[in-house]
């Protein structure tokens with residue numbers, strides 16, 4: 690698969706490492722994540738698809754959702770998806786040799802093994818999805834086996850866009866490191882993860898991210914046929930006339946409690962490996 694969003698082989702390392710450019714990509718990814726979540730939220734939670742063994746699968750003990758994700762990744766590996774430096778598989782054991790010739794991406798990141806997808810998937814299933822699929826003020830929707838395939842397909846898109854978002858932290862971290870190695874080298878040498886976390890944190894940017902996201906969720910999640918974007922009784926659950934497509938609160942909570950913290954963990958863990966094989970080691 691050719692470049693995902695901004696790392697075509699033609700992109701220069703200088704552009705890939707410019708912090709405003711990286712933040713612009715993070716803002717674009719907000720839209721991608723949001724639209725995929727809105728697609729997922731039209732179906733019930735369907736807890737059965739996350740339970741291994743609940744839905745019989747030929748030759749596999751995985752949950753239905755994992756099986757769909759793994760099968761997709763196996764196919765996508767053949768068309769180069771995971772050669773792109775902003776793509777990380779959830780199932781590294783499913784990777785196959787690409788059938789297309791390798792693309793030459795510019796070497797922007799320091800070689801590293803950071804992949805937080807297992808933690809991301811766990812949080813997505815146990816915390817993000819229940820918030821996104823709930824419609825405030827309404828009873829939980831019953832399982833709908835006719836939507837199992839649609840829900841699992843939407844999950845693939847949600848998880849992959851979230852994974853891209855959090856692993857973008859590597860580019861953010863590389864950019865910050867390149868700007869201030871004198872700040873980071875001693876912290877990394879001392880394995881001071883908390884110190885690194887503080888050095889990469891920009892509280893004003895985080896606040897802006899959450900404010901923008903709330904606005905986007907309110908706008909994209911409203912049905913324009915009904916004026917249900919605000920006013921009393923028009924909160925997350927919508928009105929009698931129109932149900933919101935997604936809860937703004939759930940989207941903000943997802944970013945505040947999971948997406949931003951995981952992005953920061955990616956940044957910290959990437960930096961912890963940043964001195965390997967350098968003159969600073």
Ligand SMILES: O=C(O)C(=O)C[C@]1(C(=O)O)C=C[C@@H](O)C=C1
Nearest residue numbers: 861890891892894895898949952
């Ligand atoms: O934009 C940055 O500087 C980032 O590190 C990304 C990000 C985020 O996840 O949105 C994470 C940590 C910072 O505190 C601010 C924002």
